[in-house]
Amino acid sequence: MKRREFLKLSTAAVAVAASQGVSRAQTAVKEVRIGYQKTGVLVIARQQGTLEKRFAAGGVSVKWIEFTSGPPLLEAISNGAADFGAVGDSPPIFAQAANANIVYAAASPISNGQGILVPSGSAIRTVADLKGKRVGFTKGSSAHNIVVQTLEKVGFTYEDITPVYLTPPDAGPAFANGSIDAWAVWDPYFAIGEKKQNARILINAYEVAKTNAFFIANRDFANRQPGPLREVIAGLAVAAHWAENNRDAVAKSLHEITGVPLEIQTLAASRASFAIGPVTDGIIETQQGVADRFHKLGLIPKRIAVRDIVWKSPQT
Numbered sequence: 001m002k003r004r005e006f007l008k009l010s011t012a013a014v015a016v017a018a019s020q021g022v023s024r025a026q027t028a029v030k031e032v033r034i035g036y037q038k039t040g041v042l043v044i045a046r047q048q049g050t051l052e053k054r055f056a057a058g059g060v061s062v063k064w065i066e067f068t069s070g071p072p073l074l075e076a077i078s079n080g081a082a083d084f085g086a087v088g089d090s091p092p093i094f095a096q097a098a099n100a101n102i103v104y105a106a107a108s109p110i111s112n113g114q115g116i117l118v119p120s121g122s123a124i125r126t127v128a129d130l131k132g133k134r135v136g137f138t139k140g141s142s143a144h145n146i147v148v149q150t151l152e153k154v155g156f157t158y159e160d161i162t163p164v165y166l167t168p169p170d171a172g173p174a175f176a177n178g179s180i181d182a183w184a185v186w187d188p189y190f191a192i193g194e195k196k197q198n199a200r201i202l203i204n205a206y207e208v209a210k211t212n213a214f215f216i217a218n219r220d221f222a223n224r225q226p227g228p229l230r231e232v233i234a235g236l237a238v239a240a241h242w243a244e245n246n247r248d249a250v251a252k253s254l255h256e257i258t259g260v261p262l263e264i265q266t267l268a269a270s271r272a273s274f275a276i277g278p279v280t281d282g283i284i285e286t287q288q289g290v291a292d293r294f295h296k297l298g299l300i301p302k303r304i305a306v307r308d309i310v311w312k313s314p315q316t
Helices: 003-019 041-048 050-058 070-078 090-097 142-153 168-176 189-196 219-224 226-244 247-258 262-271 281-296
Strands: 031-036 061-066 084-087 102-110 114-119 134-137 162-165 182-186 199-204 211-218
Touching (some): 031 050, 041 084, 041 226, 070 084, 090 281, 102 219, 134 142, 142 281, 182 189, 189 199, 189 262, 211 219, 211 226, 211 281, 219 226
Parallel strands (some): 134 182
Antiparallel strands (some): 114 199
16 A cells, blocks of 8 residues: 555544544443554544543543563563554564454555664675674564565575574664674664664665554453444544654654654654554555565464454444
């Protein structure tokens, strides 16, 4: 799906959100727990109190829980420690393969802000130069997928590099001290590498393949509380629409919530895509390709059908 078409769907979601109040939401739940990372529309919604305002009339509180990456966030959603969160394309695949109790609730195209970095003085000039090198990334993350697809682009296999599995907070220092030769990561860490560590972009994710971010919900929460889940998505659609048109303010909000320097968040916000829309057939097809690739490489233990865990909102 082209990004402008996705934006139209997101805009439609905003219109619906604006016309529907919290009265449409089920209020049996008293707290909605949101898992977030250091970037994206969830941070904006938290800073602006978007969801708190929408749920206030029903007496529902919102609890925010920060995570360093997608895999632990999805573990929390699956075991019921969180109800909803945003992740890249790979974490839901690993989670589904492990029988996690999750569903895809919405999606957002990723147009920029992730890829593979190398030190500015590195002899690595092309993707082919990664052969035999230590590449750091978070296992099961969107960066993992970018590494795999980047290698395929030049006819390499996963065995042609030495993967070093590190979370972003651990990978940053490892990259700085030379313990890894390249670092695959997403914003704001991608921007931190560029601005603070004088890294050079070896390849951007958009040069390799289509990528999407996803909004994931606990399956039981989605099935038992469809009203509150719809309300969360509708509220985030409003925040996303605002963010698309107020990027300087977005950077300031991201800085205030996360503590990441303003210049870093300004770069991240300038190239981010905030639009939220449904998990379309085209997005499912792209995500299925990621799943099939990971299974072929033996990175997940069984074949999965992405469509099986796409949430269908019941009619009201």
